Amino acid sequence: MSEASLAAAEGRRSGTETRLGLLCLAVLVVLLFLAPGLVNPGILFVIGMTLIQAVFALSWNLLFGFTGLASFGHAGFFAIGAYFTGAALRYDFHLPFLAVLAVAGLLGALVALAIGVVALKRLTGIFLAVLTVALTEAMAKIIGFSPALGEQDGLGNIPRPVIDLGLFRIDLTHGDDYYRFLVVATVLIVAALWWVVHSRLGRTFRAIREDADRARFVGIDVARYRVISFMISGGTAALAGALSAPLTRIVTLDQVNWLASTQPILNSLLGGFTSFWGPIVGSAAFSTINYFTRGFPGLSEIMVGGILVVVILVAPTGILGLLGKLRRRALGKGGRK
């Protein structure tokens, strides 16, 4: 595990490797942007959902991989964003779409703050696990009681937005256009999270994950930074939800259950939680597996649950951890020659 995070901890990769990585990333973004012309709408939808899942998983992993806290009800935050955006578009709150997104993220962060205040002294382990699960279930109950939010049937017919920037308008009502907007938004969010993880804030989070007591004795206010991490994580998850509503055009209670909460956990661990990019790799890998196994009752739960257990027991550092091991082995052999 230490080996995998070694690179993540200090970024001691060689210059060529960094440049190669950036190049791959650039190619990937360009391909994603061109995807509407390359694949059919069904697959385009899957790619869009993968992007959203990737952001969702990154938000979870900021908490787990970089701060050492596990949330088991992250779907609650996702749903806050999704339902708020769904309602804002459907009932026309007279808010510009970008403001809707911002408010959705803010709502997620505020709910995270509230949970943090309830469990400020004990924002760890089992208490956080039960509180986050309870949040999601309470959310599901409240939505189930609210006719405006579609009760058990979900909130359907969500119109896609038009962004009015005064000088010009960006019309996202067509699926391909919204997809392109989604790619841009994802790139921006990923960049922002990358910055958080690699900035002094991220270093503080990581110090807390490593040893909270030691962190206290270098003067770090552990409780405060845990809450900050939780707020960023909750806000980002809500943002992922907010971006999903215009894509799926319906928001349902299926997004507020245990399975939905497990998805970011699985994607992070599958890809490798010690690396920043792990959750993205995991989301892509899982979407691919899921695409070929869809349509059997219960299979998604068996797959998600089963893969999660196997990953934890067999390869806790995920795909990137395994790749890192292979790479070191290859390099080691090369060096000996």
Add this chain to the structure above:
Amino acid sequence: MSSQAVFVLFNGMAQGMAFFLVAAGLTWVFGILKILNLAHGAFFMLGAYIAYSVGGAWPASIWTFLAVALVAAAAVGVLGYLTDVLVLRRLRNVDYHYALIATFGLMLFCEGVAKAIWGTDYFAVMPPPEVDRAIVVGGSYISVYTLFVIGTGLALYAALEIVMHRTWAGKIMRAVSNDPWMAGTVGINVPLVLMLSVVASFVLAGFAGGVLVPNQALSPHVGASFVLYAFMAVVIGGLGSIRGTFLACILLGIVESANATFMAQYGGIAIYILLAVALVWKPNGLFPAQGTT
């Protein structure tokens, strides 16, 4: 009004005991392994399905009903043994986050298995004929099956307290729970005790499934809905404390029942407020067990 109060208290007690039947195994295994088994509710659900498959929807008598519950308990106990060998045993010496995540995955897995075998339709199982009637107490109708659930819950609590505090087995359990290393050095077979505790907790889950199957419609979601109450009870009661969990279950049951009676349009919300209040007021639970963080 007073009959309404009786109704709330009685119903609350019944719900609380139903919660306790599920929470007992959860808190038991936490007390000894220090692992919060998030899959516990899923095994409770499997127990209910097994009872349904073995005993059918119309149990012939209370005795066959109990026998079927015991079969479910035994079957889930075997599953527990397998789970212990395949999963839980490997999680004993790792960061507790992994244990939480792995059991969370296990829960989903079991739900998926239940959907694959029994489908997503709802089933209903009748209470056995002896208790499938109502009596009138203080002007309100009370189901005898509910009395049976309350009785089973109380009996289980009494049995657990006696085993834990009055017997040789309980002493060993407590020794292993307090300091496994020390217990090992004085000649206790710690791995065996841990394995038996895990199996015992699964047996309790399966038994609860068999006894509570007529309590509500049977679906793959029944585990998730019950286990959340059980988690709350365990956290409010003080992790690993049987007495605390028992009292917290009653508290949750009564609050839930009052909520359903007086504010039916917002049913099921009050317990979350209770959870938040309890965690702010007593972050370590009503009866904090020692050595838990």
Add this chain to the structure above:
Amino acid sequence: MTGTPLLTATDLRVSYGAFEVIKGVSLSVDAGDALAIIGPNGAGKSTLFKALTGEISCRSGEVRFLGKDVTALPAHLRTAEGMGRTFQVSRVFLELTALANVIVALESRQRCKKRGQGRWWRAAPEPALVEEAGHLLSQLGIAHLRHEVAATISHGDRKRLELALALALDPLILMLDEPTAGMAPADRMHIVDLILSIRAEKGVAVIMTEHDMDVIFSISERVMVLNYGEVIAAGTVDEVRNSQTVREVYLGKDMYHAEG
């Protein structure tokens, strides 16, 4: 500031449940002083340490630092005020490199001292801090390990890294919990030299618990002997060495073990 002791504790009492572990301990340390707390295992040394640093709360009594009451202050704020600490089993941020460890501490110092940072939008640590961290590491003789992950460095070097973490916050007092526990004799003397040079250079006061008498006698002028949570003797090294009570309670048994 003259006349005010750096750190004082007055009638500290700490209990675990009904069991009182520290039964009314008072002490006082002036700037630049060095005080060793000794006593048999279970005498309450570690608990006293935790009470002074804010890891656990006291039932009664008062801790003052620079004349200010810090009894209710949480650990991280005491650290910010200038109380540095190391642990008996050294604790560092295991998955970060030695350099990153110190940078985290230096960045925390900036925050504690409310010093702004230039160019906050840059994710990488400030060059000035990186330089300072490198300087600290070389001062402690572990500059060659700067890019090693802390989990992979040796026990003795980890102790040095932990000292670097404590020093990064410019402490006025260093609280060292068994600074040489589990080290080979030669290594012990290296650490002693290190502590002595830090004291000489920065005028940092030291409170330490320690089992090794040689270490104690080379670092501190004053010794306090704890037994069953009570101070049974305190004074200069020589005074304590000649005290009859101490001989009976402590040196009689443990001294023998420590040297044998």
